[in-house]
Amino acid sequence: MIIDSNCTLGPWPFRRLRHSDAAGLLGLMDGLGITQAWVGAVEGIFYRDMAAANEQLLERISGHEDRLVPWAVVNPAFPGWEEDLQEAEQAGFVGVRLYPNYHAYDLADPRLGDLLGAVKALHWPVAIYARVQDERLHHWHMLVPPVGFAGLPQVVERFPDLPMVICGQTWQFAQQFRGLFAGTNLYLDISRCEGVAGVADMVQAIGADHVLFGSHAPLFYLEAAVLKIQEAGLEGTAREAILHGNATRLLG
Amino acid sequence: MVIDCHIHLMPHPGETQAQAARRTLAAMDRLGIDKACVSLGDRLIVQPNATELREQNAWVASTVALAPDRFIGFVYCSPNHPELSLELIEEYAVRGGFRGIKLWVCQLADHAGNDAICRRAAQLGLPVLAHTWVKVTGNMPTESTPDHLVTLARRHPDVNFIMAHAGGDWERGLRTVRHVPHIYPDTCGNDPEAGFTELAVALVGAERLVFGSDATGRSFASQLAKVTGADITDDQKRLILGDNLERLMPA
Numbered sequence: 001m002i003i004d005s006n007c008t009l010g011p012w013p014f015r016r017l018r019h020s021d022a023a024g025l026l027g028l029m030d031g032l033g034i035t036q037a038w039v040g041a042v043e044g045i046f047y048r049d050m051a052a053a054n055e056q057l058l059e060r061i062s063g064h065e066d067r068l069v070p071w072a073v074v075n076p077a078f079p080g081w082e083e084d085l086q087e088a089e090q091a092g093f094v095g096v097r098l099y100p101n102y103h104a105y106d107l108a109d110p111r112l113g114d115l116l117g118a119v120k121a122l123h124w125p126v127a128i129y130a131r132v133q134d135e136r137l138h139h140w141h142m143l144v145p146p147v148g149f150a151g152l153p154q155v156v157e158r159f160p161d162l163p164m165v166i167c168g169q170t171w172q173f174a175q176q177f178r179g180l181f182a183g184t185n186l187y188l189d190i191s192r193c194e195g196v197a198g199v200a201d202m203v204q205a206i207g208a209d210h211v212l213f214g215s216h217a218p219l220f221y222l223e224a225a226v227l228k229i230q231e232a233g234l235e236g237t238a239r240e241a242i243l244h245g246n247a248t249r250l251l252g
Numbered sequence: 253m254v255i256d257c258h259i260h261l262m263p264h265p266g267e268t269q270a271q272a273a274r275r276t277l278a279a280m281d282r283l284g285i286d287k288a289c290v291s292l293g294d295r296l297i298v299q300p301n302a303t304e305l306r307e308q309n310a311w312v313a314s315t316v317a318l319a320p321d322r323f324i325g326f327v328y329c330s331p332n333h334p335e336l337s338l339e340l341i342e343e344y345a346v347r348g349g350f351r352g353i354k355l356w357v358c359q360l361a362d363h364a365g366n367d368a369i370c371r372r373a374a375q376l377g378l379p380v381l382a383h384t385w386v387k388v389t390g391n392m393p394t395e396s397t398p399d400h401l402v403t404l405a406r407r408h409p410d411v412n413f414i415m416a417h418a419g420g421d422w423e424r425g426l427r428t429v430r431h432v433p434h435i436y437p438d439t440c441g442n443d444p445e446a447g448f449t450e451l452a453v454a455l456v457g458a459e460r461l462v463f464g465s466d467a468t469g470r471s472f473a474s475q476l477a478k479v480t481g482a483d484i485t486d487d488q489k490r491l492i493l494g495d496n497l498e499r500l501m502p503a
């Protein structure tokens with residue numbers, strides 16, 4: 001069993017993707033033995049109206065909710081996010097995705113604190129996207145800097161039990177913040193973990209219980225995440241934890 | 253046969269060369285990568301002086317010596333030191349069994365200092381692996397784009413060039429070299445963005461795409477998946493993963 005914690009659906013504005021609808025993603029998943037994928041709307045990165053983006057996602061996964069599990073994109077720096085969150089809860093979403101760089105706030109922003117408090121009250125997990133795409137390849141007139149994580153220790157200190165995934169970070173990041181992970185519900189996905197057997201280095205830094213299988217498909221080749229697990233030579237409980245155990249626990 | 257055209261053996265802090273080589277070979281084994289072409293040194297030096305250029309090539313030679321059936325050396329040359337570069341080609345390629353040349357970022361690829369190096373590469377039938385990137389955030393002043401490589405390649409029609417990173421901005425890089433048949437894009441050194449390999453096959457053909465990873469900075473897996481995970485035929489994958497490179501290198 002493999003749960004992919006990091007997939008999106010919808011047309012990427014800057015490139016034609018082959019597998020950006022439900023049928024395409026499910027086809028990729030079938031080919032690689034992926035049981036379930038957590039999905040969010042690409043539109044949530046770019047729209048102002050998050051309710052519309054989240055609604056589009058639900059339309060897209062209709063009939064496939066057993067395998068495509070929807071996460072709502074919420075923007076705490078935009079008025080009315082409280083209602084977006086409420087609607088998302090009623091509509092069957094299971095967690096919240098945040099894009100602080102695309103939505104122009106940082107981890108120290110008090111509005112983020114308010115949102116995380118509300119997410120905690122719902123007993124939901126939250127995923128923070130460090131990077132959607134390498135900055136060097138952004139559109140000429142849409143240069144979005146990566147998320148700064150200097151404020152992460154304060155966030156974790158304030159919300160120690162909140163299940164939180166950071167998507168798109170590296171094993172070097174894991175080493176830098178290794179002291180933060182013990183006893184928390186903090187996770188890193190492997191979608192941008194590079195280096196030779198880099199996932200093994202990530203596991204060594206923070207423990208397998210804090211690492212999630214995540215591919216960033218269909219923007220990335222889904223197979224990259226599968227091969228990274230193979231490259232790391234992980235076996236037994238560590239491998240199972242990363243492939244599905246942690247994800248299952250995280251969604252409660 | 254799967255051959256990676258582009259790795260650098262850079263140890264973790266505190267790790268010996270032999271340990272880094274073992275860790276690298278173990279990862280290659282787990283992914284079925286038979287051989288890897290090694291270039292540069294134990295660390296990245298943007299402007300290597302003569303001593304550093306010698307040291308970096310010696311590092312590659314001692315890496316290859318650790319596993320001569322798995323590692324293939326590429327001679328790191330510098331257009332700032334053309335005479336020394338020719339000496340290094342004699343020492344490491346003619347007498348030492350290295351099978352390619354590496355150009356990195358100390359000058360733009362079209363620098364005149366590269367001409368003597370390329371003339372010798374033509375005589376010996378050595379492919380030239382040349383760094384290219386187009387960063388919307390800005391290149392280093394001496395960092396080549398695919399356009400610089402095209403200029404050099406037009407001056408040396410009898411040399412086969414491997415365009416590292418397919419230009420970084422691969423949609424641009426592939427278009428730039430599409431009609432320059434002796435430039436071979438490699439697959440490595442950026443995120444495994446879906447569509448890369450399919451576009452490369454459509455624009456330059458599977459016969460002109462070469463698998464590389466840019467390990468040890470990059471993951472072998474993330475770069476290999478660009479090929480194995482692409483919607484192309486098994487024959488095309490075989491060409492990209494090793495057959496093309498085997499054809500480009502002298503025996």
Ligand SMILES: [Zn+2]
Pocket residue numbers: 258260416441466
């Ligand atoms: Zn490189």
